[in-house]
Amino acid sequence: MPTGVAIRDPRQQLFDAAERILLRAGPNALTSRAVTAEAGCAKGVLHRHFADFDAFLAELVLDRIRRLADLEAALGEAAGTGTVAGNLAEALTDLFDAVAIAVVGLVITRDELRARLRAAGSSGIPLMTEASAMLTGYLAAERDLGRVAADADVDLLAATLLGAAHLLFADREAGPPDAAAVRATVATVVAGAVR
Known part of the structure; x- marks a missing residue:
């Protein structure tokens, strides 16, 4: 070099x-x-x-988590516009780009990395936990606007949406799902809650 x-x-x-x-x-x-x-x-x-390679990896993931702020702002601004399912499908497609899927795999496979991220304030599966909070916030805003049922469990809906979308996007070999598959999955998950 x-x-x-x-x-x-x-x-x-x-x-x-x-x-x-x-x-x-x-x-x-x-x-x-x-x-x-x-x-x-x-x-x-x-x-x-960076202090060591695990510190580098932790910063890599934290950088990715910080990037959620723009997506969270856009999703928050979408509350009350378009359709709830359409807004969620778009946000999940933006969230689960190829790098985010790879970063989730990285976090899952490295114990020391998860420990460092938890010490930095992240919990659960870092990146997924923050993404779930983003979806919960959006669904709560839509609930406040009357577009999601008042009795809807927005935390459970967010976690279900996140898990279902992750399964759709996680296949590195097949590539990302088409937009119709994402919309259909989201519509199925939120069907009972959307007004």
């Missing part, structure tokens, strides 16, 4: 490299050597910006 070459945004360059590896080869291929080779930088660059 060349030395003395300035890297514009080393943290983002390393995150991007890790995401490419996750997409191409899955969580088991993710090593510090693989990430730095993919990023085209010396291994020391990763350790200059």
Whole structure:
């Protein structure tokens, strides 16, 4: 590896490299050597910006969790517009891009990573827990607007939607489901609650 070459945004360059590896080869291929080779930088660059590889992975996941804020804002603004099922289907499709699916796999397979994320304040399955809270917030807003039944258990609906959508999107070999399949799944889950 060349030395003395300035890297514009080393943290983002390393995150991007890790995401490419996750997409191409899955969580088991993710090593510090693989990430730095993919990023085209010396291994020391990763350790200059992160205490160790697990700290890097935790920041990678936390970065992905922070990205939910934009999706959560858009979903919140959609409350009262369009259809509840349509808004949810769009949000779930945006949520479960290929990188998010790979990140969930990464979190599930690495005990030390989950421990670090929990120490940072995340619970359950990090990323999925925050996504569930986002869906719960949206469904509660729709309930307040009268578009979801007053007695609907929005926490249970959110968890069910998240699990069903994850199953649809999780097949790395087949690729993402078509929009009709996502809409049909969402419509089935919320059918009894939507007014």
